[in-house]
Amino acid sequence: MRGARRAWICLLAPALAIPRAGAAGIDWNGFVRPAYVEQTAATRGPLAAAVSLEPGIAELPASGPLLDAELRAEGHWVTAAGAIQAQRPEGQGLIRQGRVNELYASSALGGWQLSGGKKIVAWDVGYGFRPNDFVEQEPRRLLLDRTPEGRRVLTAEHFDASKAWSFVVVNVGHEREERGAREPALASRVYLRDGPVDWHGFARYGVRTGPSLGVASAWVASLSNCTRRSAGCTPPTASPSMTPRSRPHPRAS
Amino acid sequence: MKHLVLSLVAAALALGASSTRAEDVGALLKAADKYRLSSENMQVDTLISVFNSDGTPDKERRYLVYAQTKHQSLVLMQSPAEKGQKVLMLGDDFWLLMPGSQRPLRITPMQKLLGDASTGDIATLTWAEDYTGSVAGEEPCGEPAQPCLHLSLQATRKGVTYQRIELWLGKARHEPVRADLYVQSDKLAKRARFVMDKPAAPTAVTEMLLLDELTSKRETQVRYLGRKERTVPEAWLNPMFLARNPALE
Numbered sequence: 001m002r003g004a005r006r007a008w009i010c011l012l013a014p015a016l017a018i019p020r021a022g023a024a025g026i027d028w029n030g031f032v033r034p035a036y037v038e039q040t041a042a043t044r045g046p047l048a049a050a051v052s053l054e055p056g057i058a059e060l061p062a063s064g065p066l067l068d069a070e071l072r073a074e075g076h077w078v079t080a081a082g083a084i085q086a087q088r089p090e091g092q093g094l095i096r097q098g099r100v101n102e103l104y105a106s107s108a109l110g111g112w113q114l115s116g117g118k119k120i121v122a123w124d125v126g127y128g129f130r131p132n133d134f135v136e137q138e139p140r141r142l143l144l145d146r147t148p149e150g151r152r153v154l155t156a157e158h159f160d161a162s163k164a165w166s167f168v169v170v171n172v173g174h175e176r177e178e179r180g181a182r183e184p185a186l187a188s189r190v191y192l193r194d195g196p197v198d199w200h201g202f203a204r205y206g207v208r209t210g211p212s213l214g215v216a217s218a219w220v221a222s223l224s225n226c227t228r229r230s231a232g233c234t235p236p237t238a239s240p241s242m243t244p245r246s247r248p249h250p251r252a253s
Numbered sequence: 254m255k256h257l258v259l260s261l262v263a264a265a266l267a268l269g270a271s272s273t274r275a276e277d278v279g280a281l282l283k284a285a286d287k288y289r290l291s292s293e294n295m296q297v298d299t300l301i302s303v304f305n306s307d308g309t310p311d312k313e314r315r316y317l318v319y320a321q322t323k324h325q326s327l328v329l330m331q332s333p334a335e336k337g338q339k340v341l342m343l344g345d346d347f348w349l350l351m352p353g354s355q356r357p358l359r360i361t362p363m364q365k366l367l368g369d370a371s372t373g374d375i376a377t378l379t380w381a382e383d384y385t386g387s388v389a390g391e392e393p394c395g396e397p398a399q400p401c402l403h404l405s406l407q408a409t410r411k412g413v414t415y416q417r418i419e420l421w422l423g424k425a426r427h428e429p430v431r432a433d434l435y436v437q438s439d440k441l442a443k444r445a446r447f448v449m450d451k452p453a454a455p456t457a458v459t460e461m462l463l464l465d466e467l468t469s470k471r472e473t474q475v476r477y478l479g480r481k482e483r484t485v486p487e488a489w490l491n492p493m494f495l496a497r498n499p500a501l502e
């Protein structure tokens with residue numbers, strides 16, 4: 001019980017610190033999200049059959065309270081973001097997890113934005129799916145979305161009114177044999193806004209998986225149909241995306 | 254013969270008057286725009302308050318609007334509940350940028366910021382470049398009633414929030430007094446009233462009151478708290494730059 005109380009205090013402390021935002025040139029923000037997860041194991045299927053024959057053979061989902069807290073600080077060229085999660089599934093003790101999602105330094109040099117450290121770099125434009133997520137490779141289809149954990153990167157980016165260039169060395173220092181989202185790679189993206197259409201081009205070279213190329217575009221398909229229908233509707237947003245690759249591209253799971 | 258000459262003279266005068274009126278509408282709209290946007294590149298601090306149908310206050314949000322040339326605007330949400338959110342308008346194209354995401358979302362100018370104030374109401378502050386039309390006549394308008402010019406306006410491009418506007422300007426100074434705003438289906442969506450800083454000698458619009466005519470009948474008050482000339486760096490108008498969640502203020 002004392003451990004649980006200590007955990008709650010640890011989680012609430014960052015939230016209490018938020019009103020001091022702006023102190024000493026540092027911008028703070030964050031959130032605390034309490035939730036209760038209700039889940040039961042399926043009663044049909046091979047896993048259910050195995051558990052009925054031998055209880056305890058597999059870990060079953062358990063309901064219980066859940067608390068997510070995240071704190072982000074920016075200032076003096078450094079950005080840091082950390083998250084803590086605490087949950088108490090039924091029949092189990094308190095489970096606490098903490099991690100640093102981002103910690104990187106950034107600066108500008110001759111029109112280029114440079115940064116290095118642990119950083120979230122998400123390039124995708126897909127709304128229902130994200131095939132161009134070359135760097136971050138986030139887990140998806142989560143019931144409760146969590147801020148992804150950044151990758152170790154070195155980035156150089158250039159922006160003007162309608163174009164953007166990005167070059168990234170990702171998973172710096174990782175072993176050559178690492179797989180999925182942990183694979184060391186070079187990646188680049190070019191963005192071009194051509195009137196109503198956004199164009200995105202991608203290139204990646206993974207140490208293990210080799211070269212990959214991708215292209216994507218997004219536009220609002222039918223604004224006039226939408227406004228004709230009602231005053232406050234959302235028009236269909238088209239976002240076709242095509243990503244030819246030399247080999248199947250592994251994803252984080 | 255005398256009748257024919259008189260008819261020709263009358264027709265010539267009518268033609269001259271109509272062409273003068275068409276030219277005048279552009280000048281009238283430019284004059285009216287000056288009361289909301291005194292320069293081409295501006296920073297406008299805006300407060301939106303929503304009131305229930307019984308007049309009680311509901312919600313309040315603050316926005317910082319960078320209105321730039323060539324139909325380009327950037328809206329930064331300032332209230333704690335929305336801090337970090339941005340809306341970018343480039344011509345007919347709108348993007349919403351959320352602080353927790355690096356994926357800009359395309360939206361329409363009709364999508365609401367708060368209450369009955371749509372993105373276009375806040376980000377688009379000029380009529381002269383987007384509308385053309387004619388002077389429908391002179392009639393009293395406002396409270397207290399004053400002589401007004403009634404303009405019937407049609408949009409000249411598809412990305413504007415309202416396809417048709419019936420606009421009433423003060424006859425003497427051409428300040429905006431009220432407007433009926435119609436969507437593309439030609440339904441009356443909102444009625445707007447404009448509050449000036451000095452009613453006797455107005456120099457700027459301080460408030461726009463929007464009454465929803467489609468559904469809620471609630472009133473939304475858009476207050477312009479401060480205006481100053483400001484040109485933002487061109488990269489600020491690139492959705493990919495904004496997606497990195499840079500500090501802009």
